[in-house]
């Protein structure tokens with residue numbers, strides 16, 4: 001397993017629509033393992049493939065941050081099919097280090113998800129997991145969480161980000 005480099009806000013690969021995953025391969029198993037490893041190393045709850053520069057509809061989530069293997073979720077060509085309620089809380093992104101902002105998300109979401117064997121499942125998430133589903137699926141559509149804010153607030157965030165984050 002290997003920790004991959006996470007691309008950050010401003011990189012055009014974060015803005016692209018991703019392509020559906022086709023037939024499952026051992027290379028994709030390796031990629032998923034690397035993505036879990038990278039999320040863990042960066043202390044993130046989830047990571048989407050575009051964040052390591054790969055525009056595939058693939059994301060990993062682990063709300064236990066490596067503590068509980070049963071909480072590992074692999075999203076493949078996922079789609080939110082239903083949402084319910086509202087939660088308001090802080091959100092951050094490994095591609096926008098140093099920034100956490102309060103954002104409204106649904107309290108519960110239902111996701112249609114493909115499994116590696118090609119069959120489909122419906123999974124649900126509440127609270128943090130619902131937030132993670134929304135956040136990671138947004139990445140696959142080329143959307144970052146800061147884009148939910150208006151231009152003025154976004155500019156404030158951008159200044160804060162530039163102050164905190166110095167590209168090497």
Ligand SMILES: [Zn+2]
Pocket residue numbers: 092093094095135139
């Ligand atoms: Zn993110």
